[in-house]
Amino acid sequence: MATPAPAEPIFAARGVTKVYDMGEVQVHALRGVEMDLYAGEMIVLLGPSGSGKSTLLNILGGLDRATAGHVSYCGWDITRAREKELTAYRRKHVGFVFQFYNLIPSLTAKENVAAVTEIAEKPMRPEEALELVGLGDRMNHFPAQLSGGQQQRVAIARAIAKRPSVLLCDEPTGALDSETGIVVLEAIDRVNRELGAATALITHNADIRLMANRVIHMANGLVGSVDVVENRLKPGELRW
Amino acid sequence: MRVLDRKLFRELWGLKAQVLAIALVLAAGLATYVMAAATLDSLQRTQRRMYREFRFPDMFSNLKRAPESVAARIAAIPGVREVETRVVAPVTMEFEGYRFPINGQIVSLPAGAPKLNLPHLHSGRLPEAHREREVLISDGFADAHKMRPGARLLVTVNGRQREVDVVGIASTPEFIYQLAPGSIVPDFATYAILWMNRKPLEAAFNMTGAFNQVAGTLDPGASLKSVLDAMNALLEPYGGLDAHGRKDQVSHRYLSEEFRQLEQMATMFPAIFLSVAAFLLNVVLSRLMATQRGQIAILKAFGYTNAAIVIHFLKLAVLIAAVGLALGIAGGAWLGSGLAGLYRDVYRFPYLDFAILPGVIGISAAYCFLCAMAGTVFAVLRAARESPAVAMQPAAPGLYRASLLERLGLERMFSQPTRMILRNIERRPLKSFLSMIGVAMSTGILITGGFWSDAVDFMVFAQLRRAQIEDLAVTFTGPVPGRALQSLTSLTGVSHAEPTRWVPSRIRFEHRSYRTALQGMTPDGSLRRLLDRDLRRVELPVEGVILTDYLATMLGAKPGDILTVELLEGNRAVRQLPLTGLVSEYVGVNAYMRLDSLNRFMREGDTVTGAFLSADMEREVGIYSRLREMPAVAGTSARMRALRAFYDTLAAQMLMFAFFNTILAATIAVGVIYNTARITLSERSRELASLRVLGYTRGEVSYILLGELALLVFIAIPVGCGIGYSLAGAMAASARTELFRVPMVVNVGTFAFAALVVLIATVVSAMVVRHRVDHFDLVEVLKARE
Structure with a gap:
């Protein structure tokens, strides 16, 4: 499938740096990142531990603030946004998927999704979101009653139920075996294609890059190179 | 129900043991408050209601004897609204099957319907007019002996024994607290109040056409002090000097003191308990909230606002508080009704309105929720203020260092786990x-x-x-010659007797004064000893008085100060006497001097009003029956009782x-x-x-x-x-x-x-x-x- 002809980037990061002040030492997580993410596109962020992938993703998602530089979302500078605006931004536009699922253990699959749909503007029904990730028959299970892959798919359903314009996935398969990982990636791929949510996916696993439109390689808090994938594969076609 | 609320309930359920433990801490604090406040409240409301319904007088006076015509002159004092006179006499009693001494007071009932101190009948009826043998007895005494109307008593008034019929069981507002003279707590089995028609009582007590006690009410706004002064002036020739308001009425005074104490319990204990509970709740809740750090971060990542998150966790705290509140109020009510019941055994209210007023519940609820919120808001805000990206990471390893003990070079003494404990505490x-x-x-x-x-x-x-x-204390009907003691020591079973004398008096120091009985004691007596705080004997001076330490504090006097002692009986002498020592007593406040000095002070010879006996208590029943036969003996009490x-x-x-x-x-x-x-x-x-x-x-x-x-x-x-x-x-x-x-x-x-x-x-x-x-x-x- 061909890369969609990108007009305006939905995200544009310019000169983004992030410094963590750890008391006696300062850790430079990002040192001037430049990148774009286009509507409906899927990108994979590849890079070793400590290269700044998660920090970048968190800044894009409004979970963290850049120390310097700008990130614009549809022309709006989120680095200058106030706390309240960031909250509203996350609530309306961003879906997150984390490595460790981060489900609320006291809520069922459906309720975990409902925790988001209740505060979103035009969400899909929780059932619908769960159907989309193939968990229509597990709706009333608690996280402890689900396998890791199922939990991660609930997390994806939770992230997409608000119909986000951006889906940010931080090592969604990191804690899963390959077979389960593929099922999870299929869910993400489907959401990207069917809902058109721009998707950024962090992984350690270089093989996953083949399901993206573009691959951004990161190292030492900087973008090293950007590859365009000519023949985007379906997750089922991946091998690792 | 919103999903987050469902999360709340499930999590509460998951934490149920901890929730219960926190709620119990809070409940325990609240229960002390509810118990004391509700008891105090109930007793006070009951007291007010009883005073109103049964017409408790505003002023009282005892006197020796005055003709009935004086009543009209009392009623004419400006500010006096109603006056009721009566005859009151000490009695001893006995009845079939009970061989211990029973003391009491017999009080006259007016010929018409009583205006003041109306008897509340628990059972039976009032004595009918002109019935000379019919009496009412106090409910405490009746309860203690399971006595019903129809019972028969042998009553000794003024040395003469007569038989009376109990027709009713009653209580009045003036005898809510019934204390035998000289005792420290009520003993219902051996102390009774009797009410009888006035006519036969006048006859029995040589008071025909006269009275020895008067009570009255005041017009609204009248000055109690000026009425009392006028009454004292009016009654002085008749042996009356002690006109007093409710404040000095024995039963009322005890009740007031008890309420004062209960009030302290209702503020001090709960204050201590609740502040401890609040503190603990704060510690526990803030630590509980700290464990929710990750969840708070996720909710923030979804776009929940800080306010929404704080409210969510506040609900958790408020629910815990609500459990505590419910348990606290229920527990407090249960304990309170138990405590009030206990008070009712001592304070003879005919009924008790036990209720927990909305105010008490309101204060409890406000307190409860405040505690819960204080413990929660800061902890949640602290967590919510963290950037969600940071909060979602496992917390960064804390900065540890070698503990003080290790730095002191003792590290070899500790195993690795022990070092972890020490470092954790120190960090x-x-x-x-x-x-x-x-x-x-x-x-x-x-x-x-x-x-x-x-x-x-x-x-x-x-x-x-x-x-x-002493084994037994004997009270005489009035002052008697000291040789009366010989008749006591001659009783079989009595080995030793020591005289004593009580004289009502007023003790002044500077502008403060206190009415009490000045008690004359023999300096070498062995049955009653004056002891200081360390239980060492305090010597009685030849000239001078000894006070209970608390009375000295009330008067602001210390040993060496000169007190003004005013006798309220006999020659009514007034003298300046030094305060020579303090005695540590835990019940009541008293003043003591040497018996011979007291008699000289009164300008009387060897006179006594009572005696302490050392006796073989195996033979007590025989001693009691002999004492009953002595007309001068007004009452007997046993220490063990x-x-x-x-x-x-x-x-x-x-x-x-x-x-x-x-x-x-x-x-x-x-x-x-x-x-x-x-x-x-x-x-x-x-x-x-x-x-x-x-x-x-x-x-x-x-x-x-x-x-x-x-x-x-x-x-x-x-x-x-x-x-x-x-x-x-x-x-x-x-x-x-x-x-x-x-x-x-x-x-x-x-x-x-x-x-x-x-x-x-x-x-x-x-x-x-x-x-x-x-x-x-x-x-x-x-x-x-x-």
Whole structure:
């Protein structure tokens, strides 16, 4: 499938740096990142531990603030946004998927999704979101009653139920075996294609890059190179 | 229901043991407040209602004897609204099947319907007009002997015995508290009030056409003082000098003192309990909220606002508080109705309106929710202020360093786990300190519970085993020659008698004065001893008076000061006498001087009004029947009976309170320690599970966790003993009244008991935590981030 002809980037990061002040030492997580993410596109962020992938993703998602530089979302500078605006931004536009699922253990699959749909503007029904990730028959299970892959798919359903314009996935398969990982990636791929949510996916696993439109390689808090994938594969076609 | 609310309920359910423990801490604090406030409230409302319905007078006066015509002159005093005169006489009684001495008062009922002090009939009827043998008896006495209308009594008035028929059981507002003269607590079996038609009583007491007691009401706005002054002036020729308002009416005064004390209980105890509970709640809730850090971050990542998150967790706190509130009010109501019932046994209210007023519930609720919120808001805000990206990461490893003990070069003494314990305590000194103080506070509260029974035991020991060691005390009908004692010592079974004399008097120092009985004692007497705080004997001076230490404090006088002593009987002499010593007494306040000096002061010869006897109590029944035959003997009381009565009434109240206190304190102790253990576990489960993975045994891991708890508890116990001792001191100081003082005594056993309860709570909590450590799912703990 061909890369969609990108007009305006939905995200544009310019000169983004992030410094963590750890008391006696300062850790430079990002040192001037430049990148774009286009509507409906899927990108994979590849890079070793400590290269700044998660920090970048968190800044894009409004979970963290850049120390310097700008990130614009549809022309709006989120680095200058106030706390309240960031909250509203996350609530309306961003879906997150984390490595460790981060489900609320006291809520069922459906309720975990409902925790988001209740505060979103035009969400899909929780059932619908769960159907989309193939968990229509597990709706009333608690996280402890689900396998890791199922939990991660609930997390994806939770992230997409608000119909986000951006889906940010931080090592969604990191804690899963390959077979389960593929099922999870299929869910993400489907959401990207069917809902058109721009998707950024962090992984350690270089093989996953083949399901993206573009691959951004990161190292030492900087973008090293950007590859365009000519023949985007379906997750089922991946091998690792 | 919103999903988040559902989350709330499920999580509450998951935390149920902890929720219950926190709620119990709060409930225990509230229960003391509800118990005391509701009891006080109920008693006061009942008192007001009874005073109103049964027409309790505003003023009273006793006198020797005045013709009935004087009543009209009293009624003519400006400000006086109603006047009722009557005849009151001391009586002794006996009835078939009861051989111990019974003392009492017989009070006349007016010919028409009574205007004041209306009798409330519990059963039976009023004596019919012109019936000379019909009487009412007080309900306390009737209860003590299970006596019903129809019973027959042998009554001795003025030395003459007669038979009367009980036609009704009654109570009046002037005898809510019924105290025999000279006793320290009511004893309903041996003290009774009788009411009888006035005519026959006048005849029996040589008071025909006359009265010896008067009571009245005032016009609204009238000045009590000017009416009393006018009454004293009017009644002086008739032997009356003691016109007084409600304030000095015996029953009312005792009630007021009791209410004052209850009020202190209703403020001081709950203040202590509640502040401890609030503090603990704060510590526990803020630590509980800290464990929710990850969840708070996720909710923020979804776009929940800080306000929404704070409200969500506040609901959690408020629900816990609501459980505490419900338990506290229910527990307080239950304890309160028990306590009020106990008061009713002593204070003979004919009924009791026990209710918990909305105000009490309102204050409890407000307090409860405030405590819960204070503990929650800051902790949640702290978590919510963190950037969600940071909060979602496992917390960065804390900055540890070698502990002080290790830096001092003692590291070789400690194993690695012990070092972890020490470093953990030292790294978070505030948290460790707060946990320690929490446990110490509960230890302290436990000590205050035990303190009451120590104090009661000491009071009894000092007063009834060291100071008053006579077997029997005899009161004469009035002043009699000292040789009357010979007839007492001649009784079979009586080995020794010591004379005494009571003279009503007023003692002044500077602008303060106090009415009491000045008691004449023989200086070498062995049956009544004046003792100081350390139970050492205080010598009676030839010239001078000795006061109960509390009375001296009330007067502002100290030994060496010159007091003005005004006798209110006989020659009404006034003299300046030095205060030469203080005696430590826990019940009542008294003034003492040498009997011979007192008689000289009165310008009388060897005169006595009573005697203390040393007797063979195996023969008491024989002694009693002989004493009854002596016309000069007005009443007899036995020390051991007084002791029993003391334990049955005053001590029962205090011990009941102490018992509640102990239960509540133990609840708090368990609640605090259990929560400390559980929260420490959830804070550190990941770390501890990692150690297990590294090959540490369950025992070693438990040691790291529980060793810290144990160390804190061992520090907390001595600190708590100090706190408890100070709290007991504060309580003793606030409970001092002229009726009784609580000695500041805490026995070693009380400290040991408190320590034991805390240790048991620790062991049980440790066992629960240990059980959890043993069942760690290592893989899960390491895989999932909490």
